[in-house]
Amino acid sequence: LSGYKKPNTEGSFVHYKSQYDNFIGGEWVAPADGEYFDNPSPVDGKVFTRVPRSKKKDIDLAVQKAHEAKEKWGNTPVAKRSKILLKMAERIEQNRQMLALSETWDNGKPIRESMAADIPLAADHFRYFAGVIRGEESGVSEIDPNTVSMHIKEPIGVVGQIIPWNFPLLMAVWKMAPALAAGNCVVLKPAEQTPVTVLLFAELVQDLLPPGTLNIVNGFGPEAGQALATHPDIGKIAFTGETTTGRLIMQFASENIKPVTLELGGKSPNVFTESVMAKDDSFLEKAVEGFTMFALNQGEVCTCPSRALIQESIYDEFMERALKRVEKIRMGDPLDPQTMIGAQASRDQYAKIMSYLDIGKQEKAKVLAGGEAYHNEQYPDGFYIQPTVFEGNNKMRIFQEEIFGPVVSVTRFKDEKELLEIANDTLYGLGAGLWTRDVHQAYSIARKIEAGRVWVNCYHQYPAHAAFGGYKQSGIGRETHKMMLDHYQQTKNLLISY
Ligand code: NAD
Numbered sequence: 001l002s003g004y005k006k007p008n009t010e011g012s013f014v015h016y017k018s019q020y021d022n023f024i025g026g027e028w029v030a031p032a033d034g035e036y037f038d039n040p041s042p043v044d045g046k047v048f049t050r051v052p053r054s055k056k057k058d059i060d061l062a063v064q065k066a067h068e069a070k071e072k073w074g075n076t077p078v079a080k081r082s083k084i085l086l087k088m089a090e091r092i093e094q095n096r097q098m099l100a101l102s103e104t105w106d107n108g109k110p111i112r113e114s115m116a117a118d119i120p121l122a123a124d125h126f127r128y129f130a131g132v133i134r135g136e137e138s139g140v141s142e143i144d145p146n147t148v149s150m151h152i153k154e155p156i157g158v159v160g161q162i163i164p165w166n167f168p169l170l171m172a173v174w175k176m177a178p179a180l181a182a183g184n185c186v187v188l189k190p191a192e193q194t195p196v197t198v199l200l201f202a203e204l205v206q207d208l209l210p211p212g213t214l215n216i217v218n219g220f221g222p223e224a225g226q227a228l229a230t231h232p233d234i235g236k237i238a239f240t241g242e243t244t245t246g247r248l249i250m251q252f253a254s255e256n257i258k259p260v261t262l263e264l265g266g267k268s269p270n271v272f273t274e275s276v277m278a279k280d281d282s283f284l285e286k287a288v289e290g291f292t293m294f295a296l297n298q299g300e301v302c303t304c305p306s307r308a309l310i311q312e313s314i315y316d317e318f319m320e321r322a323l324k325r326v327e328k329i330r331m332g333d334p335l336d337p338q339t340m341i342g343a344q345a346s347r348d349q350y351a352k353i354m355s356y357l358d359i360g361k362q363e364k365a366k367v368l369a370g371g372e373a374y375h376n377e378q379y380p381d382g383f384y385i386q387p388t389v390f391e392g393n394n395k396m397r398i399f400q401e402e403i404f405g406p407v408v409s410v411t412r413f414k415d416e417k418e419l420l421e422i423a424n425d426t427l428y429g430l431g432a433g434l435w436t437r438d439v440h441q442a443y444s445i446a447r448k449i450e451a452g453r454v455w456v457n458c459y460h461q462y463p464a465h466a467a468f469g470g471y472k473q474s475g476i477g478r479e480t481h482k483m484m485l486d487h488y489q490q491t492k493n494l495l496i497s498y
Contacts, residue, residue, distance in 0.1 A: 004048060006041070006105050009335050014101055016196065019050040022058060022218060023202040025065030026211025031219075032057035039195060042108035042343040042350075043334050045381030051195045054219035059187065059227040062215040063234060066158040066185035069212030074155045074183040076210075078133055084208050085130035085181055091204045092123040092169075099169060099197055101335075106196045107168055108343030108383065109297055110334045121462060122173040125480070128464035129181035132482040147497045153489040155183035156235035160228040162221075162249070164241045165191035165345050166300040166404075172198045174479050175238050176214065182488040187215045187234065189224050191241075193346045221245065232256050236488070239263070240302075242402075243427075243473050250476075261477030261487050263302065264470060265402040266430030268451065269423040270294070270305030270459065271413075275437040277314040284321075286457070287435040291322040291408075293459040295329055295341050295387040299406035300349070302474075303431030305459060307399055308410040309422055315412050319368070322389075326369045329387050333378050341406060343382045350383035353405030356398060357388060365392035365409065394422045402428070416445060424450045429471025433459045452478070 003018040019036060021028040031052035041048040052058065073081075092099065099122075100114035109118070139151045159179050163171040168190060176186050190198045195218045202216050217224055229237050229252040239249045240263040253260045276287040294305050310318055334342030344350040350373075357371055370386030387406040390398055399409045413419040423432065432451040436442050446454040452469045455461065462468065467481035477487050 006048070006101075007335060008101055009111055009337060014098070016049055016102070016105075020052075020195070020199045020218075022052050022054060022062070023199065023206070023214070023216040024058070024062045025068070025215065026206060026209075029058075029061070031055070032061070037192070039106070039193070040347070041105045042345050042347075042383045043105055044379040045347070045383070048105055049196055051199070051218040054217045054224040056223075056227040058217050058219070059224055059231060062187045062217045063158060063231050065212040066187050066215055067233065069210050070155070070157050070185045072210045073180075073185055073213045074157070076183070078136070081181060081183065082130040082134050085126045085177065087208050088205045089123040089126035089130070091208075092119060092126070092201070095200075095204055096120070099200060102197045102200055103168060104334050104342070106194045107165060107345050108334055110336075110339040110342040112337050112339065113297065118167055118170050121464075122169050125170075125173045125177045125464045129177040129485075132485065133181040135482075136485065143495070147495060150494040150496065152492050152494065153182070153485075154492055156488060156490055157184060158234050159184045159186055159236045159238065159488065160231060160234040161186060161188040161238045162225050162228060162241065163188065163190055165194040166297060166302070168194040169197040169201060171240055172201070175240070178484040179238070179488045180209075180213065182485050184235075184488055185213050185215075187217060187228060189217055189219065189228055192218070192220050226252065229253065230255060234258065236260070238487070246475065259487070261479070262475040263477075263479055264430075264473060264475045265428055266302045266304065266470070266474050267307060267400065267402055267426045267428045268303050268305050268431040268433070269307045269309050269449070270408075270433035271309045271419060271423060271435065271445070272311065272314070272318060273419075273434075273436040273438070273441060274311040274313045275441070276435045277317060278437060283437065283457075288318075288321050288325050290433060290435055290457075290459050292325055292329060292387075293433070294408035295326075295406040296460055298341055298344050298385070299353075300345055300404050301460070303453065303460070304404065305431070305433050306403060306408055307394070308408050309413050309419060310410060311419075312412045312414050319410070323369055326387055326389060331374050331384065331386070332376065341387060343376075343379070343384055344405060345383075347383060349404065350385065353385055353403055353407065356401070356403040356405065356407060357385075360390045360392070360396070360398040360407075360409070363392065363396045363398065365390040365396055365398055368410070370406075394425055400426065416441075419445065420448050427473045430474035431455070
């Protein structure tokens with residue numbers, strides 16, 4: 001095997017190819033103009049692999065191959081499609097360690113997370129959609145004694161999907177599982193920072209799908225991404241990424257009147273009411289643990305609880321406990337199963353987060369923890385940042401703008417009215433956390449928070465059967481849950497007279 005060697009968790013080596021091609025029409029295809037780009041690993045800052053720098057011609061080819069495949073896949077009986085999806089889940093599980101290692105090397109996330117969350121959730125997602133597609137029923141109603149109306153669902157045909165780098169395989173699977181289950185052919189562009197795991201996944205499942213059903217084309221946003229989003233022959237574009245890019249995608253889609261789903265940014269509030277302090281018990285411990293969720297996945301989560309709102313009456317006592325817990329977040333080698341926080345996904349993202357640490361300090365927010373880069377002796381050229389806690393007010397930029405790093409901005413509220421004013425004072429509406437022992441408060445506050453997902457007394461859980469998506473500028477449409485199938489199907493009405 002020629003290629004790059006990277007240590008695995010046991011200290012021996014895994015080999016990755018030094019160069020990958022696009023996966024188009026069931027084959028591995030070099031980019032039309034032969035250009036590739038380097039993909040560095042955030043763990044050690046060294047080149048991990050090279051992937052195609054695709055352009056319009058490559059996207060055109062993938063869309064064409066997807067069109068050639070759409071009749072076969074769209075007409076594959078539901079039971080058979082479902083069985084194939086179940087096999088895809090199995091392949092993911094059988095190769096869990098290899099995929100988890102690649103996520104860690106490509107994205108920087110700790111191996112304990114990629115093993116425990118990213119990879120098993122991806123497999124579960126295929127299983128869920130393999131199941132729900134079999135439960136789809138068409139509605140039949142009688143219009144008059146001689147006429148029936150019947151609604152049938154049809155696949156859209158060929159769909160374009162563009163994903164970010166924070167959960168490379170899981171974001172791909174969130175999109176492709178419902179699309180494939182509904183009988184569509186897919187052209188997916190991974191993020192340029194994290195192309196490897198999706199390509200390894202394509203290698204694992206290539207014998208299961210008819211050629212052209214799933215196509216993976218790599219490249220940069222303004223080149224390959226834009227060529228896909230503006231393509232006249234795709235029936236839909238599904239996008240996950242920044243709100244500013246989402247706006248562009250919507251404009252591109254409007255040129256050809258294509259439906260979009262957008263999963264965009266967030267600035268999620270995590271609210272701790274005074275009832276959490278009522279007793280010194282496991283509930284309080286759970287709430288303190290909930291505070292540390294801002295550092296999960298190095299804070300590179302769209303629902304990162306990046307604003308913590310603490311009730312004034314418990315502020316000092318709660319924060320004392322919370323800061324002690326933050327001190328214990330273990331940083332270090334992402335390949336070490338004990339490590340809780342790894343490397344930021346790219347040099348650019350590292351620089352962006354560092355600039356926000358400066359902005360927070362300039363705004364005179366108080367640094368309660370962290371606030372600096374983290375020097376990882378083992379990997380001095382990797383991209384590591386300390387979990388950081390700022391104290392300030394909701395008007396500051398660090399409270400309003402998405403940092404997408406292990407940074408939480410903390411403020412106080414007096415009562416429910418002020419809580420809601422602060423929580424909803426944002427352009428975003430993706431996630432929110434609420435910690436309370438009071439059932440009435442749980443329901444009434446959760447109803448008034450403007451967000452597509454409110455976790456009450458928990459955080460960062462993503463089951464396939466719970467709908468996920470944004471209010472306000474956090475997006476349009478939902479991912480996960482069976483309602484997702486509606487985003488990938490057309491409804492046809494047959495009005496039959498006899
Ligand atoms: P990004 O918008 O920069 O890039 C996302 C994808 O869009 C990449 O594949 C990129 O190549 C592509 N892209 C960029 N410019 C494009 C263009 N002009 N035309 C077409 N495609 C283009 O976002 P990112 O930095 O990769 O990801 C981080 C963002 O994603 C954060 O804002 C985060 O909140 C969001 N996110 C949202 C969710 C969600 O479900 N709501 C989930 C994960 C991440």
